[in-house]
Amino acid sequence: MALSDDFRDVVARKRDGQELTGDALRSFILAYARGEVGDPLAAAFLMAAYLRGLSPGETAAMTRAMIDSGRVLPLDGVSRPKVDKHSTGGVADGVTLVFAPLAASLGLAVAKLSGRGLGHTGGTLDKLEAIPGFRTALSPDELERQVGRIGCAVAGQTADLVPADGAIYALRDATATVASIPLIAASIMSKKLAVGTDLILLDVKAGGGAFMKTPEAAAELAGACTDLAAAWDRPCRAAVTDMSQPLGTAVGNALDVAEAIRVVRGEGGGRLRDLALLFAAEALTTLAGRAAAEARAEAARALSDGRAADAFARMIEAQGGDARVVEDPGAILPTAPVRRDVLAETTGYLESVDAEAVGRTAMALGAGRVKKGDSVDPAVGLEFFPKVGDPVTAGDVVARVHARDDDGAARAETSLRSAASWTEHPVDPPPLIYGWVGGATP
DSSP states (O other): OOHHHHHHHHHHHHHTTOOOOHHHHHHHHHHHHTTSSOHHHHHHHHHHHHHHOOOHHHHHHHHHHHHHTSBOBOOTTOOSOEEEEEEOOOSSOOHHHHHHHHHHHTTOEEEEEEOOOBTTBOOHHHHHTTSTTOOOOOOHHHHHHHHHHHSEEEEEOOTTBSHHHHHHHHHHHHTTOOOOHHHHHHHHHHHHHTBOOSEEEEEEEESTTSSSOSHHHHHHHHHHHHHHHHHTTOOEEEEEEEOSSOSSSEESHHHHHHHHHHHHTTOOOHHHHHHHHHHHHHHHHHHHOOOHHHHHHHHHHHHHSSHHHHHHHHHHHHTTOOGGGGTOHHHHSOOOSEEEEEEOSSSEEEEEEOHHHHHHHHIIIIISOSSTTOOOOSSOEEEEOOOTTOEEOTTOEEEEEEESSHHHHHHHHHHHHHHEEEESSOOOOOOSEEEEESOSOO
C-alpha cells in the first residue's frame, strides 16, 4: 500500500468513529508537518476529529507528535523555579504583563511564549510591541539567557518549536474546526510541554468574551489540559475564570500596557490585579512551599514596594524597549489623536456588558486583526470603567474611546452603548474564579 493510501485510511477510520492507534496518529501529524500530507487530506482529518471527537489517548498521541515535530526548550540553564502561565484569551486580559515581572520579583522564573491577537481577543505580543523598541523575536538561547539573568522574558514562539501546531492551527482556522476541545487542548499543551517548566498554570476563560462560553465548557477544556500534563508527569493547575465582562478596563495595545504598568507599580486595583495575585500566589505556594495567605501577601508587597515594577523595567530594557515607560507611560506609549468620553445616560447599576462586543469595538478601531497577518494600530482602543454591579450616576464617564478620527470614535460610542445594559436595582457581580481543576502534582 502506498504511503498516501495509509494516510487516507487514517482519515477514513476517524471518519467512521474508530479510535486511531498512537503510531498511526503520530505518523499522520509528522507527515503533515513535513509536507508529505497535503492540506485537503489534513482538513478532512480535522473535520472528522471535530465531528467524531478524540479519545484521551488520541489527544495525547497528537500532542506528543506535535512536540516531536520540532525542538524542545528544556531551560536547563535556569536555576530558579520555573513557571509558565497561559490564558485561553479574553478582553482586557493583561494578566501576563503583570504576572511575568511579578513572579520574577518573587524569585521565580517565567519563560513565556505568547501569541498575537485574533478577532476580539488581545495578543500579548501586540501589547508589548506598543512599547517603542520592544523586541519579541528572541532565539531560544536568548530567551533562556534573559530568564536566567532577570527572571522573565515574553517572546513569540519560534518556528522550530512545535511547528506542527502552527501548521495545524492555521488549517483549523480555515476549516472552521477551531472549537474542538481535544484539538484546543493539544494545541495549548504541546507548546507548554515543549518548554521545561516546573509548573504550568492555565487561565481558562468562561463567558461571552471567551472561546468557552460557559464555566462547564471551560472546565471540560481545563480537565483535558491537566490530563495531558499528568500524562507527562508535569505539575499543572488550571483556574476557570470569568470573562462575562472585560477583565481590566483597557482594551487596546498601548492602553493595556499602561493599565498593566499601573498595577505593577501598585497603583491599580480591580479584577486584573486580583487575578494576577491569585496566579502569583499559586506559583509561590506550589514551587516555594508558602502558605496560601502568606504567598498572596508577599505577592501584594512586591507590587506595592516597587520590586515588580523594577523587574518589568529590566525585562523591557533587556528586550530593546524603552524602560522609561514604567515611570511615565503617557510620555512613551503612542496615543490616539481623538479621545471621546462616553457618559452614562441614566442613574443605576451596570447589569451586564457584552465582553465580546467590547472587544470587537476595539478591533474595529484598529486595535485588533480579523485574520493573521493584519496590522494593528498600537494607539487606538477604549477604556470601559464600571464592572457589573457598580453604581453609576447620569453624566458619569463610563467609557473613553481612543480613535484615529471622529467618525470612528462616534461608531465606537454607539457600539459601547449597545454592549452595556443598566438597571435601577442592585446587581450581584459574577465571581472572578469559578474554581480550580487539576492537582499541582500529578
